[in-house]
Amino acid sequence: MSAMNIGNEAIRTAVVGTGRTGVSVIRFLLANGMACDAFDESPVTLPDGVHVPLHIGALDGARLQQFDRVIVSPGISWRHPALVQVREAGIPVYGDLQLFGEHFHGDIIAVTGTNGKTTTVSLISTMLDTLPGGIEAGGNIGKPMLELIADGDAPERVVLELSSFQLERAEPIHPRWAVLLNVQPDHADMHVDMQAYRAAKLRLFARQGEGDKATLPGDAEWDDLAAELRGRGAYVRRFGVGSAESLDCGVQMTEQGAWELFWHHFDTVYTIDASQLQTRGRHQHLNLAVAGQAAADFGLSPAVIRQSLTSFRGLQHRLQSLGEVQGRQWFNDSKATNPDAARAALESFEQVIWVCGGLRKGLDVSELKDAVAAHVALMLVTGSDTTAFIELARLAGVKAQTVGSIEQAVAAAAAAPAGLPVLLSPAAASQDQFRDYAERGRCFADAVTALESDA
Numbered sequence: 001m002s003a004m005n006i007g008n009e010a011i012r013t014a015v016v017g018t019g020r021t022g023v024s025v026i027r028f029l030l031a032n033g034m035a036c037d038a039f040d041e042s043p044v045t046l047p048d049g050v051h052v053p054l055h056i057g058a059l060d061g062a063r064l065q066q067f068d069r070v071i072v073s074p075g076i077s078w079r080h081p082a083l084v085q086v087r088e089a090g091i092p093v094y095g096d097l098q099l100f101g102e103h104f105h106g107d108i109i110a111v112t113g114t115n116g117k118t119t120t121v122s123l124i125s126t127m128l129d130t131l132p133g134g135i136e137a138g139g140n141i142g143k144p145m146l147e148l149i150a151d152g153d154a155p156e157r158v159v160l161e162l163s164s165f166q167l168e169r170a171e172p173i174h175p176r177w178a179v180l181l182n183v184q185p186d187h188a189d190m191h192v193d194m195q196a197y198r199a200a201k202l203r204l205f206a207r208q209g210e211g212d213k214a215t216l217p218g219d220a221e222w223d224d225l226a227a228e229l230r231g232r233g234a235y236v237r238r239f240g241v242g243s244a245e246s247l248d249c250g251v252q253m254t255e256q257g258a259w260e261l262f263w264h265h266f267d268t269v270y271t272i273d274a275s276q277l278q279t280r281g282r283h284q285h286l287n288l289a290v291a292g293q294a295a296a297d298f299g300l301s302p303a304v305i306r307q308s309l310t311s312f313r314g315l316q317h318r319l320q321s322l323g324e325v326q327g328r329q330w331f332n333d334s335k336a337t338n339p340d341a342a343r344a345a346l347e348s349f350e351q352v353i354w355v356c357g358g359l360r361k362g363l364d365v366s367e368l369k370d371a372v373a374a375h376v377a378l379m380l381v382t383g384s385d386t387t388a389f390i391e392l393a394r395l396a397g398v399k400a401q402t403v404g405s406i407e408q409a410v411a412a413a414a415a416a417p418a419g420l421p422v423l424l425s426p427a428a429a430s431q432d433q434f435r436d437y438a439e440r441g442r443c444f445a446d447a448v449t450a451l452e453s454d455a
Contacts, residue, residue, distance in 0.1 A: 013067060030052070041057065064091075179215035180201060277310060281348035332444050347371055366395060
């Protein structure tokens with residue numbers, strides 16, 4: 001995946017995938033005097049003003065080998081036979097992150113992990129935007145990253161939400177500040193195996209060294225990586241549920257038995273009582289703590305950090321409160337597409353009516369047995385793969401009901417005994433019934449809103 005000089009107009013470039021990322025690559029190349037051809041296996045059209053040859057149909061490795069390089073969107077499988085064939089022929093194949101890394105020369109703050117990336121990036125962006133020169137957010141959030149530098153007026157610093165798909169198909173970038181939030185088996189099915197998924201995430205730290213900051217979970221499995229980074233001269237921070245004496249940021253329990261969020265500003269520990277935060281759940285509060293630590297590391301005052309964290313109301317589809325309707329609270333956590341994310345949401349409640357199910361992708365939901373037994377009063381199971389969830393209910397000793405749709409789940413929840421909150425946290429992907437998790441979450445929210453008019 002060796003870099004090429006983008007100023008060389010003789011380079012022939014194939015851009016595979018014409019979604020938002022692919023179009024941003026095409027526009028970036030055209031703006032820099034480079035011609036390219038676009039390829040997509042779906043019957044698509046390019047946006048107005050984007051004029052390049054468009055090839056529709058199954059990718060052909062032989063045809064792609066006619067180009068000097070191939071730039072691939074993150075939604076295209078890295079193991080696609082045509083791309084494997086091109087790589088084996090020695091032709092550079094990479095993604096938009098490599099182009100960005102070659103042409104952006106400011107400070108990069110990078111966030112990766114299976115869950116929590118968007119919340120963390122949003123908060124970092126909000127807080128660091130108060131610095132001189134501000135900050136721009138991109139990657140999997142907001143704008144595709146190449147749009148941040150498309151007009152030649154690059155920002156001083158950027159915060160990027162990076163997926164394993166982006167990291168695996170680029171020469172490692174060099175972030176000044178980077179965090180790995182977690183690695184859980186959600187998107188591992190898009191990689192050769194779990195180890196390949198983990199390795200893709202860890203590419204984030206490959207070029208960090210003297211003066212850079214790396215933030216890692218406090219679990220022992222990351223100790224070797226922490227030692228390696230310290231050996232290169234990087235400053236390593238650790239976060240998690242524990243104490244401010246052993247961790248740089250995270251969540252801890254006070255002597256009075258209450259939970260509080262904490263971060264360090266130099267040698268001073270700053271805390272916020274969890275009751276002052278507008279978001280629920282220790283997993284959410286860990287994301288806030290990491291964002292607060294990033295802000296402190298870039299020089300923001302504790303007062304600004306405190307105000308930002310206590311005023312943050314959360315993001316759509318991420319344990320989002322929909323308010324009280326028909327005498328109970330409703331929560332939209334449609335982004336919880338794997339068991340680990342659902343467990344974190346369930347543990348944010350004493351007892352809850354749980355709306356779950358969808359496209360399981362082979363993930364083992366039985367690992368939720370203890371959390372379900374402790375926190376779920378009733379399971380409402382929807383989606384194409386209900387069997388595993390009904391078996392989970394049996395193992396946990398919890399009542400379960402199969403429903404045909406999200407709307408039916410909302411109606412069933414509304415008819416349940418009053419008082420208990422209702423949580424959509426599917427522990428499964430959405431593509432069996434919906435375009436994506438956001439459409440599923442909107443469907444749930446709309447069904448809840450409709451209850452008000454029926455009251």
